[in-house]
Amino acid sequence: MSIQEQASAPTVTTTMEKTSPSTIMPTLRYHDAPAAIQWLCQVFGFARHAVYANPDGTIGHAELTLGGGMIMLGSEKNDEYGRGFKSPAELGGVETRSSYIVVPDADAVYTRALAAGATVLRPLQNTDYGSREFSVKDPEGHTWSVGTYDPWAKPE
Numbered sequence: 001m002s003i004q005e006q007a008s009a010p011t012v013t014t015t016m017e018k019t020s021p022s023t024i025m026p027t028l029r030y031h032d033a034p035a036a037i038q039w040l041c042q043v044f045g046f047a048r049h050a051v052y053a054n055p056d057g058t059i060g061h062a063e064l065t066l067g068g069g070m071i072m073l074g075s076e077k078n079d080e081y082g083r084g085f086k087s088p089a090e091l092g093g094v095e096t097r098s099s100y101i102v103v104p105d106a107d108a109v110y111t112r113a114l115a116a117g118a119t120v121l122r123p124l125q126n127t128d129y130g131s132r133e134f135s136v137k138d139p140e141g142h143t144w145s146v147g148t149y150d151p152w153a154k155p156e
Helices: 003-008 015-019 033-044 106-115
Strands: 027-030 047-053 059-066 069-075 099-102 119-126 132-137 143-147
Touching: 027 033, 033 047, 033 059, 033 069, 033 106, 106 119, 106 132, 106 143
Parallel strands: 027 069, 099 143
Antiparallel strands: 047 059, 059 069, 119 132, 132 143
16 A cells, blocks of 8 residues: 555544543653642643652652643653653753643633743744644743644534
């Protein structure tokens, strides 16, 4: 099957897609994961689904939810697996990923982000595709785009 045929082939829906709110979960590492969890919950409205703290105060694993989505995060680790992750600060501010959060009120989230000291990459704006959105960096340099655009919504 050619690439063009593959691209136009019907999508197969699995049972997991029907029963699970989200099957793709971005994962992040933070130097100060407890502070990151607090910031993400305060600014973007994430809720703590599960947080597993280590005896030394670092976070072994955390799951934060927002709507039907989830992110997972933990503290930096100096082991074979953990050394494969670099923070944006370690890469001179460069990133290889970012996340988009769909919210009903981008203005309110933008106000909270500014109050919490977020670095604004793209100020709050209206887009040609009907969204009101912005992009910021959290205190450890991870990029988050936030807006009202919902790619799952049916076009009008």
